[in-house]
Amino acid sequence: MPKQARLSGIKSFRCYTKAEAAALVGVSIRTIGNWTRDGLPLLDATYPPLIRGDDLRNHITAQREGRKVKTGLCEFYCLRCRKGRAPAAEMADCKIEGNKAMLMALCNVCEGIVCKPISLARLPEVRSRLDLTIKRVEATL
Known part of the structure; x- marks a missing residue:
């Protein structure tokens, strides 16, 4: 099924x-x-x-x-809680690979790992609201 x-x-x-x-x-x-x-x-x-x-x-x-659960720009969907949650301590990691960005943080309620893809154009707005640690991954051949 x-x-x-x-x-x-x-x-x-x-x-x-x-x-x-x-x-x-x-x-x-x-x-x-x-x-x-x-x-x-x-x-x-x-x-x-x-x-x-x-x-x-x-x-x-x-x-x-x-x-469907609507999440805001700085909210993540937590699979454990099954709700939109803010990141713990307003901190997140950002991994940029090519033209894609992935935010990773901890849920502020259950402390599980939450992830969210985001466009590079919205990154400055997220950076103004959250404490981001940005890591760029270079493509290797």
Whole structure:
């Protein structure tokens, strides 16, 4: 099973049974049943219960949007805490490799390592807010 339900094959105005919807999206029939209990609308009391394609697509995208965590410029997403957190002691390390920059810091709550890619253009703004230790990595052949 994939980690995310697939949206690519869902036809908006087609109706699917639970088994068809599960096969199309790439999840189990039990997952579709859980989604109907969580608010995925079914067509009226017909048997077998039918699900409209646009309702299925809207439900999956709403679930995905609900899981997203917005982080600020100087915030990191901590995998342990599952929240956006500020770096401990307002300090971070920056590793610049070519035209890419990666910020690394410690979570201020659980002290786990958190990382975040950042563009080189935003680096001066981050530097004004955080105590950065910058390390440049030169490409070698």
